Amino acid sequence: MKIALLNVKYSPNLGDGLLSECLERELGHALPGAKVFSIDLAGRTAYPGLGPSRRGQAIAVLEALPLWLRQRLARLVLATLVRLRLRRHARSALEGCSAAVLGGGNLLTDADLNFPMKIAGALAEVRAKGIPLAVHAVGASRNWSPAGRRLFAGALRSVRLTTAAVRDERSRLAWDSQLEPAGLPPAGLVGDPGLLASLHFARGPLPEDAPRAGLCITAPMALRYHSDDAHGDDDLDEWYAMAARTLVQQGYAVALFTNGSPEDRAYLARLGPQWIRAAKGPVTITNPFANPAELTAFISGCAMIVAHRMHACIAAHSFAIPTIGLAWDIKLDSFFELAGRADFIAATADLPEPRLRELIRRAGDEGVDLAALERLIASTRADVSTMGRRLMAAAAAASPPRTSLPEPLPA
Template structure:
C-alpha cells in the first residue's frame, strides 16, 4: 500500500503563497517517494481553492481591533469552535490510514487571538485519536504566545511527534522559549521552507524584463505583524513604482492573491502619478493569480522582486532573482538572514521609495551567489528527506 501523508496547513488560502508551500512539499515528497498519497487539510476549514473561510475580512479585522484582547479572544474562540466542529468529521476521515501527519509549513505557530492555537490543538487531538505519527516541518514560530496559547500549542507534544523542523533560527529560539517542556519531545532543527523548491516544482520561466512590486493591504499585515505597521494607503508602493519608472525600469504591480491586496493594487493603478506610466507601457498591473502555479510563474518571470509577503520573496529567491524584502514582520527579516541576504532586507524604519530603488539596482548589478543558493536548496531537500526518515522506522535519522 502506498505511503499516505496528510498536511495540516492553509493550502487553500486566498494568499497563493500558502498554496505554493503545499505544492512544493507534495512535489518534494513525491520526488523521493513516487507512489506517495498526499492529502491536504486546510486548518481554516476550506476544502478547495476558492473557498472563503471569512467573509468581509477587512471589516472583521477593524471590528476586532476595537475590542480589548480578552473579548477578542472569546469572540474568535466561539467562531473557531463552530468551524472546527464542522470540519472535524472531514479531518478525521482524511487522517484514516495515514502514515504521517505534517504540521507546516507557514507561520502556523503564531497566536493571533488563539487562531492557530485552537486549530493546531484540534488537529493534534485527532492525530492522537487516529494513532498517526506527526512531524512539524518548515513551520514559522512567532514570539507572541499568550498563556492560553501556550497550553493549546503544547497539545502537539502529546502526539507521536517524531520531528520538530522549523524554518529559521529565530523560530527555533521562539519555540524553545515559549513551548512548555514535553517529555521526550525532539529538539527543534532547521528545515527550510518548501517554497524554496518552486523553480523545480513549477519549471523554468522566461523573464519579462520587469521589476515586480508586491502590493499588500496594510490592514492585513498589521493583524499578523509583530511590529507596528504604517498604513499609508499604498503610497509607498506608488512612490517606488513611479521612481523605478522614472529611471527607465519597466515595473509590474502584483499581489499574492488576497482580495484586499488586489483591491489596493487596482486603486493604485488609478493614481495620477501612476496612470501615465500605465498608459505609456512602463507600468503593468498584473492579473490576480488564480493558482499557486500562476503566482510562482509570475514572480519567476520578473527580473527583480520587491515585496512584504514572505513567499513572494522566497519564490523570487528560488528562481535566483534579486529580491528586496520589506520590513513588517520578523519572519521576513529572518528569511533574509538565513540566506546571507541581510543587506537585501529593508527594515520598517529604512523603507522609502529611494531606498527601494537603490536596493533593486544593487541587486540587478550583482548576481545571486550560486554557492549560497545551491546550499539553501540542498538544505531544503535534506529537510524533506529527514522528515521521511523520522517515520520510516520510528526514529529521526540524522
C-alpha cells in the first residue's frame, strides 16, 4: 500500500522537511506495512544544496513590482509551470497509490496564487487517480484572493475528501469562513507533525562548556513577503546584535543559525561577523544544515532557542527546550498559545534589552511543562493514527470519484 503526502518537503526552509519527515514516519508507524512518501508540490525531489541561490533576488524583484503586475506575472509563470511540469510530476509519483494526504505546513495560503495553483494542479491528478484524500495539519491564512478561493474550493470539492483538519484555531476559522460557504465540511483541529520530532530524530550532543543558545536568523525580506501580518521586523540588524549580546551576558554561548532559506543564509553571512564583534563574547556562526536531521540535531543540543521561524520553535519544544518566539505571523502566535507558552512570544519591537533579558531568565528558570508536552505529543500521534485509519477505510471502500473539476483560472 502506497500513500502519497502532498507538501513542500524539499523546500530550502528545512522546517518544511522536518514536519514532512515526521508525518511520513508517524503515518508509517500508524499503518504498518504502508509505504508513505512525499510529493513536493514544487516538483523538487531532493533537499537543495548549500550553494548560491537566486531566490532572494527573485523575492526582491517581486517586492519592487506594483501589486497588479506582480500578481499578473506570477499567474502566467505559475500556470505554465503547473501545466508543463508539476502536474506531470504529481501524475507519475501518484502511480500505484491507494490514498493521498495534503499536509502539513502552511499550505492554504495565497501569496501571488503560488499554493492555490500548485495544489489545484496536484489535486486534479489525485482526482484522476480516483483515490481518497485527507487534509491534515495544514496552516490556513484568511486573506485569499477571489481567484485563490476558487482554486482551493474547486480542487478540494473535486476529490474524495475523507477528513479535513488544520493545525490551529486561527487556521480553522480561516478554513471555515472561506471554504464552508463553497460546500466543504468544517475543519477539525490536530497537532503539528513537527511536535513529533523528538520521537523520530535523535537528540544532538550537548556542548561541553557553556550552555548553548540558538539564535535563529531570519531576513527582513522573508518576514515582509511571507507574512499576513508582518510586524516587528524594523531595525532587525541592530536587534539581532543586541539579542546575541544579551544572551552572552546571561551565560550562554550563542550559535547563530538559519532554517536554511537562502535569503536568511545570505543575511546571516553579511551581518553575522558584525553581530559577533558587538556581542563581545562566545558567539559563532553555525554551518548551514543539509537536511532536517542536521537541523534537529543542532536544535536539540541547545539549552534555549530564540526564533521567528515556527519549526525551529516547534522542534525545540518537542525536545523540551525553552523557546522565545519572535512574533511576525499569526501562525507563530497560534503555536505558542497551543503549547501554553503565550508569555514567551513578542515582536522584536516590543523586546528591548531589559525585557528580553527578563524573558531569557524566566524561560531558563521555568523550563517546559513536561506533563503538558507529553499530552500534546500523545494527542498529535493519535491525530495521525485516526486520519490514517479513516483514509484507509475510504481507500478500501473504493467509491467512484466525483466528476466535477476545479474551475479553471483564466490567464
